Amino acid sequence: MAEQTPPHDGAPRAGHGRPAGQAGGDHAGHGGHGGHDKHAGHDPEMFRRRFWLCLLLTLPVVATSHMVMDWLGYSLEFPGRSWVGPVLGSVVFWWGGWPFLVGAVREVRDRAPGMMLLVAMAITVAYAASLATSLGAFDLDFWWELAALVTIMLLGHWQEMKAIGQARGALAALAALLPDDAERVTGDGGLERVAVAELRVGDVVLVRPGGRVPADGRVVDGAAELDESMITGESRPVPHSVGDRVVAGTVATDSAVRVRVEALGEETTLAGIQRMVAQAQQSSGRAQVLADRFAAGLFYVATATAVLTVLAWTTLGDRDEAVVRTVTVLVIACPHALGLAIPLVIALSTGLAASSGILVKDRLALERMRTVDAVLFDKTGTLTRGEHAVTDRAAAAGSDPDDLLRIAAGVESDSEHPLARAIVAAAGPRGGPAPATGFRSLPGRGVQATVAGREYAVGGPALLRELGVRLPDELTTATDRWSARGAAVLYLVRLPDAALGAFALTDEVRPEAREAIAELRAQGVRTIAMITGDARPVAEAVAADLGFTPGVDEVFAEVLPADKDGKVTELQRRGLTVAMVGDGVNDAPALARADVGIAIGAGTDVAIESAGVVLASSDPRGVTAVIRLSRASYRKMLQNLAWAAGYNVVALPLAAGVLAWAGLALSPALAAVLMSASTIVVALNAQLLRRVRLGPTGPVGPGSEPAGAAAADRAAG
DSSP states (O other): OOOOOOGGGSOBOTTOSSBTTOSSOOTTOSOSOTTTTTTTTOOHHHHHHHHHHHHHHHHHHHHTOHHHHHHHTOOOOOTTHHHHHHHHHHHIIIIISHHHHHHHHHHHHTTOOOHHHHHHHHHHHHHHHHHHHHTTSOOOOOHHHHHHHHHHHHHHHHHHHHHHHHHTHHHHHHHTTSOSEEEEEOTTSOEEEEEGGGOOTTOEEEEOTTOBOOSEEEEEEOOEEEEOHHHHOOOSOEEEOTTOEEOTTOEEOSSOEEEEEEEOGGGSHHHHHHHHHHHHHHOOOHHHHHHHHHHHHHHHHHHHHHHHHHHHHHHTTOHHHHHHHHHHHHHHTOOHHHHHHHHHHHHHHHHHHHHTTEEESOHHHHHHGGGOOEEEEEIIIIIEEEEEEEEEEEEOTTOOHHHHHHHHHHHHTTOOOHHHHHHHHHHGGGTOOOOOEEEEEETTTEEEEEETTEEEEEEOHHHHHHHTOOOOHHHHHHHHHHHHTTOEEEEEEETTTEEEEEEEEEEEEOHHHHHHHHHHHHTTOSEEEEEOSSOHHHHHHHHHHHTOOTTTSEEEOSOOGGGHHHHHHHHHHTTOOEEEEEOSGGGHHHHHHSSEEEEETTSOHHHHHHOSEEESSSOTHHHHHHHHHHHHHHHHHHHHHHHHHHHHHHHHHHHHTTTGGGTOOOOHHHHHHHHHHHHHHHHHHHHGGGGSOOOOOOOOOTTOOSSOHHHHHHHHO
């Protein structure tokens, strides 16, 4: 198991459905970029309260301002009016501005000047100028602008942190999936209701219809369809029966089941997913590095601009305007929008991905997906189901293929061999296996049983050789064709030597894999490749079934496990950016070698650990969803960066007063409004990511597992 994550990361407490650290401010984590998380410990509710109270205090300050009264043409005189501004303005500065002042001290102490320091400098200069005005040093009516400035700053921070909180709601939503209590089966077969925190590994719990599974485990009694959409993104309920693994937080939709607990708390799949989402939201990419550098440089640019503004206006002999312009420069330069541009997109994209069954371990992997021009799929278990199914049937003259399939299924019904299971499953829709008795295994050859008083055997070529059976021409023609494409062939023989029918069994291609290939081509992916250890005829047949384009798409067949990463390198040497999709232990080196490794969540822990993105289900259509999300999120990052940077480039000169001669100059209060508006624009633009269609990542299927608890735990690091 991975190292335990500290409680503040949003992971659930052991056995409980509430996220630790939820009550405090989760805003501490923008990853430390650009000074943007320097108000650690704050939360949206704190800023909301301060905003509304400061707004109430600001209204009388504005109403009693001579400047405002002159603008609106009214007069308001009463004893003590001149003290309204200084008294209430001081309260707004010290109480409303306190979070900014504390954040500024922290940035100075950490030697990481950023947004909080700029805000603190602006309101401190404004407060000092207001005090100086009240003492007669300046002829400014500045208290109302100071109060308005602090109030609007609080509004901007409240909305910003609220947006971040909504984006990170994926973590809270995941934690809320766990119920608070469970029905535990007692030693005498009764039931007792206990808190989830009281459950222990090995306990058996009853999950009623409509109830949530309280912990990871396996079904020991009953069968039910479970809604796993919150884990895998699959919209359809998935059937589970005795022996199948179930995941905490999923919902039994139609029947009750009893589940033996195998993992609790930090070891559950849900907790591992939470850690992966939190890790991805805190990671940074190239766009974030660019934003960080710009935000860090903005402090020095703003400070230099403010100094030049003071000197220029003082030289021109206008001390009052020097103060006003300096405050405006410091206000307009506050990098709210810049600080929010990338972290909000990261939080939203990873949260949206998790809700669709796409777990982003490495933020850079998601960012790189937009540039991928070659996708290399491992065949078995990724493009195919990884289990055999009956794909063709042939019958001797005078026999009905459906009747033969039912007889073969009856003979095989007591066998546990995977090919036997495929025969039995194929007979299900056709009336099920015929009743059989006297089952007997023929090691290395097949099985034998009695159906309707006649002896039958089912087996491969070795069975035919032992019995000396000669195939009719119609069966020979069919089976030769099947063998040429690599299918396994089983024969139904009525003893002693009459061959009645034959069945082709292949590793069935996933229907959703064909959709994935078609959509990748529509997305402009240059090369789609498949890699397998199977013989070339088998690989070519699967490629044709998937719709591969000869001469464009590639098939790597008969590849040894140790050579898979070499094929990735071969593609990269051609100048291609490669995404590798796999699920096995032998895929791990190739996943690590690829520009982006994508692990199928139903695969092995090693494959998941080696990948940058994990698909919680086994649906390859998730690859196309990752590309869509990557392109959309990168587009939003660039749009937000362009807006935030462009806003400062235009607004800073206006704030300094370069066009004051033309009557175009910003007041500090208007600068604060524009600064907050730019933050809201960035937040709203990021929210448009929610319109990206990720779609379902497909059914997991009975008995298959989403990313295992241990795998998710290790992947989350």
